[in-house]
Amino acid sequence: MSHPLLFLDVDGPLNPYAARPERRPEGYTTIRADLHARRPLRVWLNPSHGPALLSLDYELCWATTWMAEANRWIAPVLGLGVLPYVDFGADLFAERPDGVHWKTEAIVRHAAGRPFAWVDDEQGPADTAYVATHHPGPALLHHVDPRVGLRTQDFTTLAKATAGLGTRR
Template sequence: MSRPLLFLDVDGPLNPWAARPERRPEGYTTIRVALHPGRALRVWLNPSHGPALLRLGYDLCWATTWMDAANRWIAPVLGLPELPYVDFGTGLFAIRPDGVHWKTEAIVAYAAGRPFAWVDDEQTSADTAYVTAEHPGRALLHLVDPRLGMREGDFEALARFAASAG
């Protein structure tokens, strides 16, 4: 039996971008990333998150606008191996007219019926309804506060789902 997938967003869950800008959260380190020339992005990451994610019992997969760049910038700081990623292309990243997040359809297609959890800071009830209607396997859409990033309770919820989905 295969393990469930864990789709990981970077900004919000792993990088609490909405935290007070003058106050890096405890346990986090700062990196500066130049994804676009001339524009350095401040990213806060907690190195303890990588080992915690690896212990959860999932096959990890990036589900972020960072796509493969997460393997160059984020994974090394967290101590994660190179991970597969959902390729969202270069299209417009916007909420669809039906309210479904632009990532949702691609994540469901990537999962191809496998149980999955998706950690993000932008999910709504429209995404839950879409996943329920379009995905035959079990799924957990786990919303993380982008001011706080992933906390102990988030890891506990993910661990419970992995144990019940496997």
């Protein structure tokens, strides 16, 4: 039996960008990512998140606007290898009239029927309904507060969810 996918957003779950800007959260390190913007982007990452993610029974996949750049800037700090990523292509930031997040359709397409969990700070009820209607396998949309990022209880929830998503220990 294959592992379910775990789609990972960067900004919010891994980089608590909405935390108090003058105070790096405990356990986090700061990187400055030069993404060809006017100035490098300040990113807070917790190196302990990598081993915690790798200990879960999931196949990890980036689901972030960083796309391939997550492998360059984020993965090394967390101790992750090169991960596949959802290529949002034309979907990147495309507004939908039905209120579904612009990532949702591409994530469902990428999953191709496989069970998955999606960790993000921007999903809502419209996304849950879309996944329930358009994805034939089990799925968990797990919201993370962008002020605090992933915490122990999030990893516990993801670990427990693998049973319902098709992974058995």
